[in-house]
Amino acid sequence: MFLINCPYCGERDQSEFSAGGEAHIVRPKQPTELSDDQWAEFLFMRKNIKGVQFERWNHAHGCRKWFNMVRDTSNDKIYAVYKMGEKPPTK
């Protein structure tokens, strides 16, 4: 049970949040110009990293804001949270 530091509300129990999968997969601006392969890449294909992953979380039972998180999926350690639109931390 993580303790998640919502960038808007502060530290809250994991049960208040829902996970939204890998972050920084931008929805294509011109989907119609993509091939079936490219579209499938966006729709379904995931890195599913074991290690440090950038991912989306939503404070569903709180401020309902989406934000990003840097977490090591091999040990669940959370390194950083940052707001949507902000650049991911480099370190």
Next chain:
Amino acid sequence: MGKTKPFLDFQNDSTANDIKLALREGFKSIEHVKRYTTTGMATDQGKLSNMHALGIIAETAGVKMGELGTTTFRPPYTPLTFGTIVGRNVGEFFDITRRTPIHDWHVENKAKFENVGQWKRAWYYPIDNENMHEAVQRESKAARDSAGILDASTLGKIDIQGSDASEFLNRVYTNAWSKLEIGKCRYGLMLNEDGMVYDDGVTTRLSENHYLMTTTTGGAANVLSKLEDYLQTEWPELDVYLTSVTDHYGTVSICGPNSKKILSKIIPDLDLSDKEFPHMSFKNALIDSIRCRVMRISFTGEHSYEINIQASYAKSVWEKCFEAGKEFNITPYGTETMHLLRAEKGFIIAGQDTDGTMTPVDLQMDWIISKKKYDFIGKRSLYRSDTIREDRKQLVGLITDDPKEILEEGAQIVAETNKQPVEMLGHVTSSYFSPNLNKSIALAVVKNGKKLKGQKMFVPMENKIINVTITDTVFLDKENKRLNA
């Protein structure tokens, strides 16, 4: 060791000899030994036995104990009663129960309820000893012949405001919204990004930058989350604000040829003429000085109104409608009758006639896909090699050769009966006996169904085969005359 019994795990009766046996048979890892001999798996979870087991393994294998590693100790430390883990979340607290503001009236009037998500919805209202079939036949006949009243409060309602609200709707629905006039309502289909139908509902333009969206009862929370997700993460540039108002309003729906007369008794100063208040439009109104929104929309194909009113007044408005309707034999009807009435008109229920594998084209609703819009959620997926296939499963109507025979929802449809294994072409999604048509009707999805109209098919049941014919999905009033009746 011979015939000895040096016990290691006292509860599971495993001995040092058992461990050695496991090792001899090639089970070398501590986890293998544990599982093979059940050492350490009793109710004490090996508190006394694990170290000795490791010792014997180490000794036999000729390695140091420290190199073997321990097995993982898993929670709980000592066994924990299920009751403690669950706490108070039992019985009535197992899951919250959502009741509409009109719920008590339904209880007083002997309604049977069905669970829809967390909601309790009135299912049907038996009189005397009526069974469901009898009650539903009576209710649906009354709704078509004179007037029916339905509690539609559970439908999800999302208040959408902001200068980009129209553009937002353009992106989330398959059809176009920018040109919808203020005061008008429009039906919309929402897809998943994979092109499959996700939810549907009527959205009303209350003012230039203000819409009220309705969703299915079960989909309300998920639709809101999904829309918030797009708004915050994909389209943060849009000036749009979403608020769930499902619980804020009660919704009273009255339908039938006499609904207009009933409404005019309640809101006498509202002009209900087709010109002033046509189908698919909305008016602000007052009922006893209580502000309400009246939509002229219909899920039954009848002339029909939905009154949205602050939840705390909903029951009194319902009672007022009921009083006013008495002279027209206004009949409360539940979800079962609602399903029947809409099926007569071929209207889908997302989640019943769709299952996450149906596109709008499959539903024969090509008309709702805007050809002009550059993009909307799910659009690209509609043009993948499998989704453009012509012979996908498509929504059709079914009638039984024996008009009294009611098909079972979920029953499979085949073209041949003597082949094994038989190819299943589709299944029955909705099925009812229509009192208004005096015959059995059904909706179904059938492979290549669009092209098979008029074809004979079979529904093989466990003990019989039912002959059916594929038809159009609209069974009643194809010309929509009743909407303006």
Next chain:
Amino acid sequence: MTRNLRTANSKFIDQTSRISFKFDGKKLYGFKGDTLASALLANNIHLVGRSFKYHRPRGIMACGSEEPNAIVQVGNDASMTEPNTRATEIELYEGLEASSQNCWPSVNFDIGAINNFFSPLIPAAFYYKTFMWPSNFWKLYEYFIRKSAGLGKSPTEPDKDIYDHRYLHCDVLIVGGGISGIIAAKIAAKNNLNTVLIDDKNILGGTTLFQENECFKVNNSYSNEWLKNEIENLKSLENLTIKTRTSLAAYHSYNYLLARENLTDHLDINEKKDKIRQRLWKIRAKKVIIATGAMERPLIFNNNDRPGVILSSSIKKYIDYYGVKCGQKVSLFTNNDSAYETAISLNNSGVNVNSVVDIRDKANSLIVKQAEKLGIKIHWKSSVVNTSGYKKINSIEIMKLSDDGTTVFGKKIKEECDCLGISGGWTPRVHLFTQSGGKLKFRDEDNVFLPDKSGLDQISIGSCNGDFELDQIIKNSVRLTKKIFKN
């Protein structure tokens, strides 16, 4: 047969308040402060269950949550009966009804014991190698396997009890109210930290509480006296919450812990009604201090499972804490010093100690010398090789150990006894540490796994961290506790 197995000198048992209870339908008596196990032993009842596979007679073996044998069914009521409950953890209450499990028709005469004779036919994992022919017979075989498996019986009616959840946030959570936990609690609370101390027993103090021996002194007081005083002092600390009868169940990541508090299980049957039975505490602690102590290891030898074979430290607890003699003629078998504490306690309570069988060549510690001085016989460099007695041990066989310790030789010495205490050293309770994701390291000298690396803000102190000597425990508990507060 009413043999008096109670001594008069227990400070923890209220011999003025007698409690009646039933075991296997028989009405018995114990005292306030007893566990079901101590009360049964006081009534000279050792045989309490049958083993899972061979249905061998089994007795009480330990005194806490590690008990493998004395697992009983509590209550007869279809809705309130509870299977698989450890007799060593049930506090005795008026109206308690308990019965043996996994035996038919009774624990004394159990048909299933026939499996014991066939045991060479049913080695570990024998299922996998047989019951395959004819192929459609597995259903039938399985029916009998299933019938014979399982221990207690599930209730068959809905539970009438109420359970509850609560959240708890604290600066420091200390798990275990033994000597280390008490030391840590004092330091934490005095550091102005919101501190919670939990222990699964009904009172704090752990084993030090009844350790009354001149070999174990703190600041010139007997260790038990010193600790009693420290516990008394804790009560005046404002930042400290103490929860007894509260057992830590799970230690999840991010210092999220679950603990179960027993609220009514110890109450008389008519006082339990309408009260919350158990409460689950969902705890978020900034720092966690694990002070869960260690468990004694059994020793592995032939027929080491007979009723009357008991962990040596448990025999000591039964005599010193509960005032209950586990036997009248006790032998002890050990590979370390702790069995001598038991020998001395038994001796002081007037129990005849036959001998201590010690696999070591010699030991020179104060406690061993004390035992020698009391005239307790010691078989050095020897091993118990077998036991006799079906429903209760009645003798042991002792042989000399070879120099390399791998074989025995010489004449078998037979020693009559009605109880055998065994001590195979100590196992630190590192369970919670590993549950939290911590990695262990191995200490070769005494074959123990100890806490090593952890990603969480936590420490282990006391014997769960591998300190078994009193002065080490105190010194390191203070040092480590102070250190964690510096971070």
Next chain:
Amino acid sequence: MKNKYSIFSIIKNAFSYNENWQRAWRDPEPKKEYDAIIIGGGGHGLATAFYLAKKHNMTNIAVVEKGWIGGGNTGRNTTIIRSNYLWDASAGLYDHALKIWEGLSQELNYNVMFSQRGVMNLAHNLQDVRDLKRRTHANRLNGIDAVWLNTEEVKKFCPIINTSPDIRYPVLGGTLQRRAGTARHDAVAWGYARGADAMGVDIIQNCEVKGIKRNGDSVEGVETTKGFIKTKKIGVVAAGHSSVIANMVDLKLPLESKPLQALVSEPVKPIIDTVVMSNAVHAYVSQSDKGELVIGAGTDAYVSYTQRGSHDVVEGTLKAILELYPIFSRMKMLRQWGGIVDICPDASPIISKTHIKGLYFNCGWGTGGFKATPGSGDLFAHTIANDEPHKLNADFNINRFVSGDLVDEHGAAAVAH
């Protein structure tokens, strides 16, 4: 030749105090080269090796396992076996597996304790009823035994279920597949390992794959902790870690790896003699031959490779268990654990070749892979041996995520993904 297990060998070895049992499998060092390498020594991987050797005469092959065989999801699941899937493709796949299960103990000469005690799926609302009836009809026409039970029949089949109409989500009926049931999970891995080993397959434990060597569009071998091993065919069956292997060759899969939890109670005398699953109330339970209630919990919604889920999931599951079986309130949770499952968007697996020649993937079984073990192994072996899928797994190719021709089985999983 291996000793055959029989009632006589049991007795013989009893007299020799069980000291003469042969090793169940060898413990070989890897050779320099194999005709094929299976990555992952779980049930599916070992079954694949077994059928490659048995049916396709490929005996110069190895299974490499980073830990101990059967230590992944094979040893962590709730052992349920059934084939009552909705779509034809799934029904074909899972019933193929079920048919092999029915003779597996004999085929392996190892008792996997396949117990056909039936699996019942409960319906709690009207849409559940529609969905389950649809499945029942489809099953029947696909030759899969499935019957619809009304509430009284449900009660009769499993009397301890709370079928009162007054509970929050009353039981409105259910479907029953009598041929379904459970098996002893560890025995499946051990039985296949023993069988494969006897035919010459090298099972190499404690051998972690660190990389896959490619030459252009073909594979050349695997880098392992025990050195480089040359091969032209690699079958990846590393449930939970499929993406980790895929990432070694820059292949992205439509997978997310999530923790799935399960728990067992303390053992009690027989109280429930079947497997009961409920989707809407979100719980499933059976009782092991040892007497433990085996309870499946759900998956957490985030990617994690820690084999630990959140407590909320366990609490939610037991809440549902007590709703359906209020008699279990005083039963005690003995042990809880997690496994990592990799989940496909359509809740169906991938048994497929890839665009890299000689690289095959068997993954994405989500929460339900155990039941398919024999079928999965058989079909994957066929795919590897022939470089073409068998017709039963043709629909489970990777390309379906491009074309859109998914096999959407969300309704079939007891716990929604």
